[in-house]
Amino acid sequence: MLYSAVPAQQKRADFRAALASGKTLQFPGAFNGVSAKLIQDKGFDGVYVSGAVTSADLGLPDIGLTTLSEMSLRAKQIARLVDVPVLADADTGFGEMLNLARTIQEFEDAGVAGIHIEDQVNPKRCGHLDGKAVVDEHTATQRIASAARARRDSNFVIMARTDIRAVEGLPATLDRIRALEDAGADAIFPEALMSLDEFEAVRAATSLPILANMTEFGKGQLYTKQQLHDVGVNLVIYPVSLLRAAMGAAERALDSLRSHGTLESEVGNMQTRSRLYELLDYEGYNDFDSSIFNFKLSPDQ
Incomplete structure (x- = not known):
């Protein structure tokens, strides 16, 4: 009633099992608690909490202005309401390595099943805007290694997002993905890929689960669940779709x-x-x- 009857630890174990199941999961983005309940009621696999949506809800552009407190609170408000796993956007980690360690534990306490951390320069920009810049490989891998070390629940999913495709191209993306996997990432979020062939190339470059971001008005096309399944995508998010519709x-x-x-x-x-x-x-x-x-x-x- 007030809270989900499923403990956070169980949701995390369920999320890991689902990512390894061979199915393609769908996580629509919730813009508030009741939209999260609607997503669950419609039978989706989980709920996504987007930084862009939280920014918009606060009347702010998605350029790194939201804080750890604002993002973790929104994630907690949503995770407590649903029995399915919640994946949350943790931007660039909200600071340097010790700050990032705190970020991981705040999101653990919020009850989410996992987060993703990106390799953009801070302050970040929306993943489908021009003018992005990414950090060097050492900094990117340090972020993931710090996150993995900070978590207390081994089932808490640390997903590495890379925005390098729009900056340096696909070959650099594949190199960055391999480095992030070596650093301890549990899954990979390659942002702004331009074709299904590029998803196939990512699939060939890593054994980790892959996330596809199907956001409207972005740089890439909107592919169906089946199309993404056929190229090896494990999880699809629709981060801003419900907010845009509403x-x-x-x-x-x-x-x-x-x-x-x-x-x-x-x-x-x-x-x-x-x-x-x-x-x-x-x-x-x-x-x-x-x-x-x-x-x-x-x-x-």
Whole structure:
């Protein structure tokens, strides 16, 4: 009811097992707690917590302005609500090596199943914007080695994201991936690949699970789950999709209200009160409350 009945340690073990299962997992991005519950209700494998979405929710661009506290709190708010694994965006680690060690343990305490750390220069930029810069290989591998050493739960997944494709090309990406694997990464997130052939090349370069980022309006194409499965991708995230869909609907509703003075024409597109209450488990809260405060006054009171 208030919290997931599945312990964080179990979600982490489940996540590792799922990554090794040969299936292609789908983790849509949640922009708040109720959207995370909707993702679970629709039967998806897990939930993603995006730095870009958290930034947007705070009214900020995705250029490294969010803090460890803001990101770990959002991850905790979402992870406590769902029984499925949660993967969270940890940007560049929010500082140097000791800061990064604290980052890992904060996200562990938040109850997520894993995080990804990228090799951009801090402050970072959105992965699909031009003008990115990446750190040297030594710094990138130090980040991953520090993260792996800092974790207390061996099942907590440390995923290495590399943005080097847009800066130095595919051959450099494959070299960076091999170095990140050697440093102790549990999975690889190659950002902004340009074709399925490039995913195949990444698959050939590493034995680790691979993540594909299917974000709209980005540099790459939007491939289907089956297409990505066929080239060996283990996990697909859709980081900003639900926020974009919700904000698009919100814009249309506000335009209608401004034009017509009423939202009558939009009601059919809205989530009903009963569906919202179902997702929030009003009935469970009511049953809990009634079981404790279920009493009747005697006639003389």
